[in-house]
Structure formats: structure tokens, C-alpha cells
Amino acid sequence: MRVDIEGLAVDIAGTRLLEDVTLRAGSGRVVGLVGPNGSGKSTLLRCVYRALRPAAGRVLLDGDDLHALTAREGARRLAALPQESASEFDFTAAEVVAMGRLPHQSAAGRASAADAAACAAALAQVRAAHLAERGFLTLSGGEKQRVLIARALAQQPRVLVLDEPTNHLDIAQQLEVLALVRGAGPTVLAALHDLNLAAGHCDVLCVVAGGRVVASGPPHDVLTDELLAEVFGVRAHRVPHPATGAPHLLFDRLPPTGGTPDAQP
Numbered sequence: 147m148r149v150d151i152e153g154l155a156v157d158i159a160g161t162r163l164l165e166d167v168t169l170r171a172g173s174g175r176v177v178g179l180v181g182p183n184g185s186g187k188s189t190l191l192r193c194v195y196r197a198l199r200p201a202a203g204r205v206l207l208d209g210d211d212l213h214a215l216t217a218r219e220g221a222r223r224l225a226a227l228p229q230e231s232a233s234e235f236d237f238t239a240a241e242v243v244a245m246g247r248l249p250h251q252s253a254a255g256r257a258s259a260a261d262a263a264a265c266a267a268a269l270a271q272v273r274a275a276h277l278a279e280r281g282f283l284t285l286s287g288g289e290k291q292r293v294l295i296a297r298a299l300a301q302q303p304r305v306l307v308l309d310e311p312t313n314h315l316d317i318a319q320q321l322e323v324l325a326l327v328r329g330a331g332p333t334v335l336a337a338l339h340d341l342n343l344a345a346g347h348c349d350v351l352c353v354v355a356g357g358r359v360v361a362s363g364p365p366h367d368v369l370t371d372e373l374l375a376e377v378f379g380v381r382a383h384r385v386p387h388p389a390t391g392a393p394h395l396l397f398d399r400l401p402p403t404g405g406t407p408d409a410q411p
């Protein structure tokens with residue numbers, strides 16, 4: 147399913163947080179949003195999963211205005227992993243994942259065998275089947291994150307919006323989850339902080355700075371020395387990955403006003 151974001155602007159408490167954001171995610175493509183802290187990535191994603199209403203502009207799913215759909219219609223097409231989604235209630239992990247099936251159920255809300263199978267498959271995909279009967283609040287940060295990703299997968303969306311999906315995950319889980327979402331089929335919009343992970347797992351990167359998209363395109367076309375210096379304040383070095391040959395970025399912090407870059411350990 148294609149996602150077109152057109153001229154999006156967001157105001158909160160009288161302040162414009164996003165201005166004239168336009169981006170396209172082709173069907174089945176993985177689009178990464180990268181940018182410094184506070185640049186507007188979550189605000190943009192919150193508009194896409196309808197936690198915020200834009201002051202201007204539109205989000206189109208295969209041409210349909212997302213904000214004109216009912217909540218149920220929207221949730222059948224699009225699932226989200228918000229940055230902060232701690233459940234206050236003591237549900238089991240299986241019950242949290244089952245919430246992902248609600249948009250597909252009738253008003254009576256009875257789960258079918260297909261719902262149960264989708265939940266079991268999603269938990270297995272994130273290697274969390276053994277956590278099914280655990281209380282969600284008793285899980286570690288990484289275990290919670292995997293269960294919440296399973297909830298989004300169980301929703302069987304055609305668009306997946308992920309705000310920092312690798313939060314709390316160890317490095318093996320980070321690689322596994324990104325490979326999983328890339329191969330899962332839906333169009334993906336994901337905010338990511340690790341530029342090497344983003345470059346390695348996304349078809350397109352959009353760089354957000356100061357509430358605007360300042361660059362977008364294939365990852366290594368976008369992550370130029372000039373952009374990394376200007377937007378992130380770092381000097382980049384590229385080394386080939388010894389196993390794959392893919393370019394890998396190493397960084398020094400650039401001092402705010404001239405001087406010599408600090409080598410980071």
C-alpha cells in the first residue's frame with residue numbers, strides 16, 4: 147500500500163512543530179526517518195498513526211485520506227508501534243497481542259480461530275511465544291518491545307509505523323526485528339537513530355531537521371559528509387564492512403564552532 151504525505155504541518159500549543167512535510171513510501175518499501183533529537187520524527191509518525199491531527203496537509207493510503215477513514219478502517223490498514231506505549235493495565239502478553247486483532251473483529255468482539263492463529267504467529271515471529279502467559283508489566287524492556295511489535299504484526303496491516311522499534315533491544319534482536327519488518331510485506335515508516343542500521347535496512351531515508359524533511363533518497367546518497375556535519379554535527383568516515391563490503395559509518399563529534407573533532411571511543 148502506497149503512503150503519500152503531502153504538505154503536512156502540525157501545530158501544538160500555538161507552535162509549528164512540522165512544516166510542509168512531503169514524502170512518499172512506495173508499496174512494500176521501507177522508509178527510515180532519521181534526524182537529531184527533537185527534530186520532529188515522532189510528531190510526523192504520530193500524525194500518520196492518527197494520534198495527532200495535522201494543521202495542514204494530508205496523509206494518503208493508496209490515495210485515500212487517512213484522516214477521513216473511520217478508526218476501524220484506518221486500523222485495518224495501518225498498525226503502529228508508538229515510542230511510548232506502556233500499558234498501565236496488567237494484561238498478559240497474549241492479551242496485549244490480541245488487541246491487534248480488534249479492528250478485524252465484529253462489534254461483538256469474539257476472537258476467531260484465525261485471530262488466535264495470527265496472534266500465535268506474530269508472537270513466534272518475534273521469538274516471544276514463551277512469554278504469552280506472562281504479565282506484560284513483569285516483562286523486561288526488550289521483551290515488552292517484542293510483544294508490542296507482535297501486536298502490530300498481529301494486526302496484519304498493510305502499513306506499519308514504527309517509532310524507534312529497536313529501543314531496548316540487544317544488537318541481535320535489533321538486526322532480527324529490522325530484517326523481520328523488511329520481509330513482512332507491509333510498507334514501513336520507521337524512525338531510527340542508528341544511522342548504520344537505518345542505512346542497512348531501509349530502501350529510502352528521509353532526514354528530518356527542524357520540523358522539515360531536508361533530504362530524502364537512497365541511504366548512501368542522502369548521508370553525505372555535508373549533511374552529517376550540518377544536521378548531526380558529526381564528521382563521518384566510511385569503512386567497508388569486512389564481511390559484506392557495504393559502507394559502514396564511523397563518527398567524530400564536530401565542535402560547535404570550529405576546532406578539532408573529538409575522536410569517539
Ligand SMILES: Nc1ncnc2c1ncn2[C@@H]1O[C@H](COP(=O)(O)OP(=O)(O)OP(=O)(O)O)[C@@H](O)[C@H]1O
Nearest residue numbers: 158159163181182183184185186187188189190337
Ligand atoms: N505535546 C507537545 N507540546 C509541546 N512540544 C512538543 C509536544 N510534542 C512534541 N513537542 C516538541 O516538538 C519537537 C519535536 O518532537 P518529536 O518528539 O517529534 O522529536 P523527535 O525527532 O521524535 O525526537 P527524539 O529523537 O528525541 O525522539 C520537540 O522540540 C518537542 O519538544
